[in-house]
Structures are given as structure tokens and as C-alpha cells.
Amino acid sequence: MLLRTETLQFAHPGQKTLVFPDVKLDSGDSLLILGKSGSGKTTLLNLLAGLLKPSQGSVVLGDVAVSSLTGKELDLFRGKHIGIVFQKPHLIAALTVKQNLELVPFFSKxxxxxxxxxLSELGMESKANASVLTLSEGEAQRVSIARALANSPKLILADEPTSSLDDVNTEKVIQLLKQQASKIGAALIIVTHDQRVKAHIPQFIEVQTT
Amino acid sequence: MNLFKISWKYLTFRPLSSGLNIFLLALGLAIITVLLLVQDQFEKKMNQDAAGIDLVVGAKGSPLQLILSSVYQIDFPTGNIKMDEAKRLAQNRLVKKVIPLALGDNVQGFRIVGTNHDYLELYGAEFAEGKAWEEPFEVVIGSEIAQKLKMKLGDEFTGSHGISMGSHDHDQHNFVVSGILAARGNVIDRLVLTSVESVWFTHDEEEGNSDQGEETHSEESHDGAIEEDHHAKFHQPVAKTGFPETEEEREVTSLLLQFRNPMAAIQLPRMINSGTSMQAASPSFEMSRLFELLGVGISVLQGLAVVLIVIAGLGIFIALYNSLKERKYDLAILRALGASPFQLVWLVFMESLLLTFLGAVLGIGLGHLFLALVVSQNEQSVVSAIQPWIFLYQELWIVGYALAVGVIASLIPAWTAYQTSIAKQLTKA
Structure with missing residues (x-):
């Protein structure tokens, strides 16, 4: 078992406590997290990535309790073992495509x-030295996936990675995520409400507001 | 990839805004650099040129003017004094040494100073070539003059009346260069030194000539007499110390005095100022008075420089703060990639320090360049004695100030960076 959560709970200030179903995942597995808007599925993702601290329960990745790491250890652990793809690519505009990717080995050590x-696997080698401002939306999202994969993480988390993409690019992005995840033997979790994604990944859990 | 490279990329990503901030800071620091250099060199020069002169005695008038004209050779003299009176003063037991000065002519803007060999000694003059004057109309020129007017030993030239350029020439008798001084970095670099007699004789001819014009009827007999008289006079050795020998009633411009003992400092000035038609002025007193007067101007400039630096600091703060607003996502991404909050703080500081360091280097460069320009535009004035490419260790302080401005300007942005929450920023949880 690569990833295991137990009775995760989290409360946003001034809101009622969210209780999440347990997540259990092996290396190479894929999982969708579904749920209505505001149901807390992104919160779950943040808890898994160690970006938020659960008020109860634990997240264990490999043999490390992510939820009990703090400060620099947590930052470094995340840098080394978790790759995150966000809804928007959020590439760093001041840097080229290649330099954006070079950030990964620097910060994760x-x-x-x-x-x-x-880059060549993503079919982007010709754009290596291009400014990220010249990329199309789909290209930018592929670079952000490359960034999440660059450190060969154990766990890949994607937060609605296809919500702003057209069908062709969605197809590409999902295939890319699945291929690369299985290639490096990482577990893949995608938070989405995108029907196009559901067609590719059968396993899912649903987060519900209780 | 490293933090330095990232901050450099951010800096060059907005060349206009970064450039403007650097330039603004550089302007403020350039003013400080100029002030620093001018103040340092002026003070040094002022002390150097006045060293060994306890008192200056000259015609009544402004004491500051007397000091400026006789010690630093920049202002016009206050007038002349009678040599009899000067000689009487020299015999006072409180006076150790007297060096007479006779001013009034120039060579292309460089002053001709009639004096004796003590003056050379006073400034520790050394000869690059030739020797001191022995006869009337032999001159010793300073190194700067030799260089700028391209004069060699044995060259002849005529002086012009007045102490600045543009007056009529004394073309009756040429001066001959008998010696060229080695550069000393003090006032004598820019002087043509000769005997007091040379200055007298130049002006005698002048008067002789105008007599000639008015009394044309006696022209021939008169002329012959003068000619003969000159020949004898012009080849007598001149006085090398003390006052020149003469039976005529002569004048000199001023006297540089050395005291025999501390009592003289109290008694002599009062005695001269009240008991004679001359005035006495102390270089150190007058110079401190001058610096007091200039102090206001310097303070204003310093204030302006501080204002510019504060504005530059604000500019850097605003630029960082604004760019940080746009960069919140970038910071969150870096955190997600494994960066610690401290690394982000470093990133912000580094950018601002880079900015201010470049500003400091540019500012110091601009300051020196500005001085060099001013100096090259004023070749013959006292400004030209400033060395624009001397670097002072105080300039390191300027870099220090600049970096401090950078640190202060980036405190709040750095704090913002430190507090960046990835979860809030990227996933709208």
C-alpha cells in the first residue's frame, strides 16, 4: 500500500467539519476524486499533498506520515515525492520552458x-528555450505536468487539470498523466468533475457534503 | 538553476521598471559620491596648500579674499602693500620667516607669482628639469602648465596682465623657462613662479611704454636711457630669500608669514590690523569660516541626495510589492516544488539587493564620471586639481547604504513571501 489515509477530517475556519472517505492506493494505480463544487474535494487534495494539516486523521505515503511532518521537512518531502498539477499551469513567466523545469531539481534537491x-517525451523539445508566454494553453499545461513529473514522484496529484482545455488537449493531458505515472510507477490521483476524464479512469471515490 | 539566477531572471524580466529604479537610486548615490570626493579632496588640498603658513599679510579688504588669492591662488588679490612697511614687519622679533608674493599677471590663465626661493621650499618643490630662477624673467613652471601648454626648458613666452585670461599682453620682454617642477599635487602645479623683480620689471615697462605714448616729443632720448638701464638691471642676480634689493619705492601683493613662537599668533594679527595699513589673516581661521559658509550648500545637496535615495527605496518597495502580488502564484508554485519559506524570503531579498547593488555601482560610476566631466571642462580653475578617478574607502559605505535601502525596501514584500500559503493560492480550497 503506497498511500493510505485514515478518518481524515478538516474544518475551514467558520465552516462545518468536512469528513473524508479513506483513500487507499497502490503504486501505479489511478483514482478520481469526484464531488460537487464546494464538497471539499480540493481540500482533500491539499491534505494529501501536505499543503493543509488535517484536524484529525493521518495521511501516510510509503512509510512516512505526511500529516505529521512540519516546516522544512514537509517542504522537502513534498518536493521529492509528490508532484502536483494545478488547474492552471502557473508557469513562471520570467523563465523559459527549460528553466521552469530546472526549478524542480533545485528545490527538491x-x-x-x-x-x-x-521534454522530448512531451513533444516539447523544440520549445525548450522559448518563453512560457509564447505557449498555448495546452502546451503550458503539458509543461506543468512535466514539472510535476520531473522529480519522479511517488504520488501525482492533479487538481482539475483539464477544466480549461478543449477535447483534444484534454485527451492528450490525461493520456500523458496516465502514461507517465505508470512509467515511473507513481500513484495518480485526479480531482475532477470533468466527464471526459471519467471515461479514462474507472476507479473513483466521491466526496460528499454531509 | 539557483536562487541568484531566479532573482536575476525576475529582475531582467521587467527591464524598464528595474532600470528606472536602479537609475533613480544611482542618481542619489552619485550626488553623495561627488560630495564625498570633492569634500575629501578639497579639505586635503586646502590643508596641504596652507601648511607652513601661519599668517597672510596683505592690503586691507576681505580676509577670506586675501587667503584665497595668496595661499590658494584662486581669488583676486586685495591690492598691494608698500614694501617698506612689509620690511619693517619682517624685522619684528615674533616673525620667523617672510615670503613676499607679487601677483598680477598670467600665462593663458595660469598665474605668474613673483616670490623667492623660500616659496619653493615651503611647498617642497622638486625639479623635474632645470633649476630655480637666478635672473629676472627666468621662470619655473608647475607640472600641470608644462603638460597643458606643452612647454619645455628654454621656451619663451609673454605674460598677460591680470590674473585671468583675456587682458592685454606684456609683449616687451619674454619670460624664459629655467625649470620645470615635478608634480606635487598642490597649488604650485598650476603656477608660473619667478622672482619679484620679474613682476616689477614687467610692469615698469608697461608704465615706460605708456609714458612713451603720452610724451612723444622726448621719445628718442628717453627710450635709449631705458634700454640701457634695462640691460644692466635684467642681468643682475635676483634675491633668493627675503625681500629684493631696491632703492625705488616698490610694492608687493602680500606676505606669507611664519611665527617664531605661539605668542605671535596672539600679538601679530592685532598689531598688524590696528598698527599698520595692512591686514593679517589666518588661513586656518578663514578656511573654517569658508567651510561653515559652504556647509549650508553641502547640507542642501546631501538632503537632496537623501531624498532621492528614499524615493528610490520607495520605488524599489513599490516595484517589489506590486510584482509580488502578481507573483503570489509563482511563490506558491515554488513552495509546492519543495522551496522553504526562507528560500522565498531570500529570493525577494536577493532581487532587491541585486537592484540596489547595481544602483550603487552605477551611482559611484556616475559620480566619478560627472566629476571627470566637470574637471575636463574647467582645466584652469581650482576644480581641475580634483582627481576624479581616486576611489575612497568611504565609497564602500555608499554600497552599504544602498544595500541597507534594499533590505528595508524588501522587508514587507519578504514577509508577504514568507507567509504565502500554497493551498490558498493555487487550489482555492
Missing amino acids: KKEVDIALL
Whole structure:
């Protein structure tokens, strides 16, 4: 078992406590987290990534309790073992495509990252030295996926990665995520309400407001 | 990839805004650099040129003017004094040494100073070539003059009346260069030194000539007499110390005095100012008075520089703060990639420090460049004695100030960066 959560609970200030179903996932598995808007599915993702601290319960990745790490340890653990794809690409505009990816080994202190290979697998090698401002939405999202994958994480988390993409790009992005995740043997969790995604990944859990 | 490179990329991502902030800061620091250099060199120069002169005695008038004209050779003299009176003063037991000065002519803006060999000694003059004057109309020129007017030993030239350029020439008798001084970095670099007699004789001819014009009827006999008289006079050795020998009633411009003992400092000035038609002025007193007067102007400039630096600091703060608003996502992404809050703080500081460091370097460069320009535009004035490319260790302080401005300007943005919450920023949880 790679990822295991137990009785996770979280309360946003001034709101009622969210109770999440337990998540259990092996390496190489994929999982969708579904739910209505405001149901707390993104909160669950944040808890899994260690971006938020649960008020109760625990998140264990491999043999490390993510939910009990703090400060620098947590930052570094996240940098090394978790790759996150956000709703928007959020690439750093001042840097080129390649430099954006080079941030990963610097901050995660993982040196053995082959950026050139990664770019060629994404079909982006010709844009390596282009400014990220010149990329299309789909290209930018692919670069952000490359960024999440660059440190060969154990767990890939994607927060509605396709919500602003057209059908063709959605297809590409989902295929890319699945392929790369299985290639590096990472578990893949996608938060979405996008029907196009459901067609590709059968397993899901639903977060419900109680 | 490293933090330095990232902040550099951010800096160059907005060349206009970064450039303007750097330039603004540089302007403020340039003013401070100029003030620093001018103040340092002026003070040094002022002290250097006045060293060994306890008192200056000259015609009544402004004491400051007397000091400026006789010690620093910049202002016009206050007038002349009778040599008899000067000689009487020299015999006072409180006076150790007297150096007479006779001013009034120039060579292309460089002053001709009639004096004796003590003056050379006073400033520790050394000869690059040749030797001191022995006869009337032999001159010793300062290194700067030799360089700028391209004069060599044995060259002849005529002086012009007045102490600045543009008056009529004394073309009756040429001066001959008998020696060229080595550069000393003090006032004598810009002087043509000769005997008091040379200055007298130049002006005698002048008068002789105008006599000639008025009394044309006696022209021939008169002329011959003068000619003969000159020949004898012009080849007598001149006085090398003390006052020149003469039976005529002569004048000098001023006297540089050295005291024999501390009592003289109290008694002599009062005695001269009340008991004679001359006035006495102390270089150190007058210069401190001058600096007091200039102090206001310097304070205003310093104030302006501080205002500019504060504005630059504000500019950097605003630029950082605004860009940080747009960059909240970037910061959150970096955190998500494993950056610690401290690394983000460093990133913000680094950017601002880079900005201010560049501003400081540019500012110091601009300051020196500005001085160099001013100096090259005023070759013959006292400004030209300033060395624009001397670097003072105080300039390191300027870099220090600039970096401090950078740190202060980035405190709030850095705090914002430190507090960036990835969850809030990126996932709208």
C-alpha cells in the first residue's frame, strides 16, 4: 500500500467539519476524486499533498506520515515525492520552458533529473528555450505536468487539470498523466468533475457534503 | 538553476521598471559620491596648500579674499602693500620667516607669482628639469602648465596682465623657462613662479611704454636711457630669500608669514590690523569660516541626495510589492516544488539587493564620471586639481547604504513571501 489515509477530517475556519472517505492506493494505480463544487474535494487534495494539516486523521505515503511532518521537512518531502498539477499551469513567466523545469531539481534537491528526455517525451523539445508566454494553453499545461513529473514522484496529484482545455488537449493531458505515472510507477490521483476524464479512469471515490 | 539566477531572471524580466529604479537610486548615490570626493579632496588640498603658513599679510579688504588669492591662488588679490612697511614687519622679533608674493599677471590663465626661493621650499618643490630662477624673467613652471601648454626648458613666452585670461599682453620682454617642477599635487602645479623683480620689471615697462605714448616729443632720448638701464638691471642676480634689493619705492601683493613662537599668533594679527595699513589673516581661521559658509550648500545637496535615495527605496518597495502580488502564484508554485519559506524570503531579498547593488555601482560610476566631466571642462580653475578617478574607502559605505535601502525596501514584500500559503493560492480550497 503506497498511500493510505485514515478518518481524515478538516474544518475551514467558520465552516462545518468536512469528513473524508479513506483513500487507499497502490503504486501505479489511478483514482478520481469526484464531488460537487464546494464538497471539499480540493481540500482533500491539499491534505494529501501536505499543503493543509488535517484536524484529525493521518495521511501516510510509503512509510512516512505526511500529516505529521512540519516546516522544512514537509517542504522537502513534498518536493521529492509528490508532484502536483494545478488547474492552471502557473508557469513562471520570467523563465523559459527549460528553466521552469530546472526549478524542480533545485528545490527538491534531487539531482538526477533528465529534463531533455522529459521534454522530448512531451513533444516539447523544440520549445525548450522559448518563453512560457509564447505557449498555448495546452502546451503550458503539458509543461506543468512535466514539472510535476520531473522529480519522479511517488504520488501525482492533479487538481482539475483539464477544466480549461478543449477535447483534444484534454485527451492528450490525461493520456500523458496516465502514461507517465505508470512509467515511473507513481500513484495518480485526479480531482475532477470533468466527464471526459471519467471515461479514462474507472476507479473513483466521491466526496460528499454531509 | 539557483536562487541568484531566479532573482536575476525576475529582475531582467521587467527591464524598464528595474532600470528606472536602479537609475533613480544611482542618481542619489552619485550626488553623495561627488560630495564625498570633492569634500575629501578639497579639505586635503586646502590643508596641504596652507601648511607652513601661519599668517597672510596683505592690503586691507576681505580676509577670506586675501587667503584665497595668496595661499590658494584662486581669488583676486586685495591690492598691494608698500614694501617698506612689509620690511619693517619682517624685522619684528615674533616673525620667523617672510615670503613676499607679487601677483598680477598670467600665462593663458595660469598665474605668474613673483616670490623667492623660500616659496619653493615651503611647498617642497622638486625639479623635474632645470633649476630655480637666478635672473629676472627666468621662470619655473608647475607640472600641470608644462603638460597643458606643452612647454619645455628654454621656451619663451609673454605674460598677460591680470590674473585671468583675456587682458592685454606684456609683449616687451619674454619670460624664459629655467625649470620645470615635478608634480606635487598642490597649488604650485598650476603656477608660473619667478622672482619679484620679474613682476616689477614687467610692469615698469608697461608704465615706460605708456609714458612713451603720452610724451612723444622726448621719445628718442628717453627710450635709449631705458634700454640701457634695462640691460644692466635684467642681468643682475635676483634675491633668493627675503625681500629684493631696491632703492625705488616698490610694492608687493602680500606676505606669507611664519611665527617664531605661539605668542605671535596672539600679538601679530592685532598689531598688524590696528598698527599698520595692512591686514593679517589666518588661513586656518578663514578656511573654517569658508567651510561653515559652504556647509549650508553641502547640507542642501546631501538632503537632496537623501531624498532621492528614499524615493528610490520607495520605488524599489513599490516595484517589489506590486510584482509580488502578481507573483503570489509563482511563490506558491515554488513552495509546492519543495522551496522553504526562507528560500522565498531570500529570493525577494536577493532581487532587491541585486537592484540596489547595481544602483550603487552605477551611482559611484556616475559620480566619478560627472566629476571627470566637470574637471575636463574647467582645466584652469581650482576644480581641475580634483582627481576624479581616486576611489575612497568611504565609497564602500555608499554600497552599504544602498544595500541597507534594499533590505528595508524588501522587508514587507519578504514577509508577504514568507507567509504565502500554497493551498490558498493555487487550489482555492
